[in-house]
Amino acid sequence: MNPELQRPKGTQDILPPESWRYDKMRRLALDIAQQYGFNLIETPIFEQTSVFLRVGEATDIVQHERYSFIDAGGVNLTLRPEGTAAVARAYIQNGLYNWPKPLKLVYWGPMFRRERPQAERYRQHTQFGAELYGSESPTADAEIILLACRVVDRVGLENPEVRINSIGCAVCRPRYRQALVEYYAGRREELCQDCQNRMEKNPLRLLDCKIDVAIRQTAPDLADYWCDDCRAHIESVMDQVGGAGRSIRRDPYLVRGLDYYTRTVFEVGHPSLGAATALFGGGRYDGLSGQFDGPSAPAVGFGMGIERMLSAVGNRLQPEPASVVYIAHLPGFENQAQLLGEQLRNVGLATECDLLNRSLKAQLREAGKTARFTVIAGGYEWEQNLVQVKDFTERSQESVAVPDLAGYLLNQLRNPEQNSDGGANL
């Protein structure tokens, strides 16, 4: 195929049955969000570039990986690389700080980052995320983590293991940062090239270097620098999440890339993920909304990578069977079959007809792949207002009067002793 006509690098066409898994995942996530009292918010998939520059100037996501363009009106726009900044913008612009507190929002949609694709990392990927505004309490952090864990658990990835850390607040973090830089400065010669850069740009990220692991082992620990409030905060979060039966442990080297976090940061990984570190990750960002010319509000949230979730879940999340009834027809009865199909769809039965004028044999073969019941319309039975109904799971067949067909099928489906194990998977 002509390279110019191929899909852009790092994007994907999601084909059935995978497409149904995506859909199921979305319904499941939103369902659980509702159970926690979260409300759905939709924001544009592009924002003015300043929105993202405002919150993440030092991060790679907005520094090197931006999809930006100037539109015909000369406005500088950027495809959103993450959800938090966009929701924060919407929070201020719509005056949501005046809504009853706390404000609990979830979002679902595509995110864009121009990076080199690799395992479970795409230039367009889907994130499900939550943002909880207006509460400084550790119960808010805990609820965010518990919500995300429940989604992970519900799709079949049992026992998500939460790694958590506190990167401190405006009081204690600067003290720690200074101690850390002093420690690493004494060993500058031993550091890898990336870490030399990290010392200038974002010293905290020295801690998650995969090469210089030996050096960090004797580095100062954040926990020794936490102020009383920060210490009490993370301990309370861990108590709640652990008390709810989730496994959670402190990871002293966990520091997240986005630099708007305060106190809590957390991640959940999965063994099947390889180089991709996290199924979901997030933290607290009390100062963020204040950067949008509005009142500052405490907030905590997470983002969850749906492609990674589905990859880790594998086939444990099965799409619903496609079709329940197939209407086959004898030669010359294709129109009647389609009309019969509409009658069954009227009562909610998933129904397919032959659209290719194929032989009865071919129609039955097709039906056997997707349907539980096959109706055969036409011939001499049709003259007597009858159709043949085959039940593939029972290997049975009987004549049913056309006016009774819908009722008959509904009644068969309601019968509990019959289970549809008969090849009805998409």
Add this chain to the structure above:
RNA sequence: GUGGAUGUAGCUCAGCUGGUUAGAGCACCAGGUUGUGGCCCUGGGGGUCGGGGGUUCAAGUCCCCUCAUUCACCCCA
């Protein structure tokens, strides 16, 4: 942005050191049953061997370039 691997049918792949019309399994279609699926049997459609250039009497096979995919680093969901 840096480094490695791989591109043969819709899918998974075979094709020995270059040598006739490039194969298999699965999938798809038809027939075996002019009105009854699955299993079985028979047949069929499908390929610019990613693209371009080069070496050679001869290239899927060797060389160069390019594109795509993939894995890792950086970073992240």
